């Protein structure tokens with residue numbers, strides 16, 4: 042991140058945004074920037090907090106992640122075991138169904154590739170249902186869960202992930218709308234059939250691809 046703008050200076054914020062977008066240099070926003078923005082989204086610089094209003098306080102010492110269901114090797118990872126897995130840094134954009142997108146988030150965590158190597162899903166496993174410490178659930182096709190950029194993250198922008206954003210650890214599936222990225226992650230259940238989670242039961246799309254605007258079902 043660049044330096045914070047002076048307080049109450051909307052113009053400064055706009056100018057910083059224009060600068061970061063290379064606006065006015067060619068008479069148009071840099072194509073590489075606009076082409077990153079899915080339809081109906083707008084860019085934000087801060088990171089809004091959205092959840093059901095309960096933010097569980099899970100100390101790393103009490104945190105654990107269960108990976109169960111249709112897998113050959115179900116596991117229960119405490120914080121030490123989780124941190125002993127290969128740690129990967131990635132950079133990705135996030136897209137919220139409420140229309141904000143935020144570019145260039147620096148993540149630290151365990152890739153879903155490494156988790157899949159560990160638990161070895163059975164052939165019949167086609168969906169994961171993610172369960173969180175606040176009771177939240179969300180469903181994700183295994184193919185999306187297994188995508189290159191998907192992770193369980195515990196660091197953002199060089200710092201531990203804050204409690205408000207799902208710390209100690211949350212899912213991150215950056216190529217889908219952010220409601221699929223369960224905060225305060227507690228259990229990953231591999232299933233044969235799709236099972237709607239909280240927002241999927243409340244009208245959101247089962248898959249949630251921002252590029253084809255899969256907002257609602």
Ligand SMILES: Nc1nc2c(c(=O)[nH]1)N[C@H]1C(S)=C(S)[C@@H](COP(=O)(O)O)O[C@H]1N2
Nearest residue numbers: 089090091092093173177206220222223224
């Ligand atoms: N456990 C949990 N995860 C959650 C939610 C929630 O209420 N509980 N809300 C989802 C929704 S709707 C969004 S938009 C993102 C918001 O993540 P953020 O607060 O870090 O921006 O978290 C998702 N993950």
Ligand SMILES: [Mo]
Nearest residue numbers: 091137138220
């Ligand atoms: Mo959301």
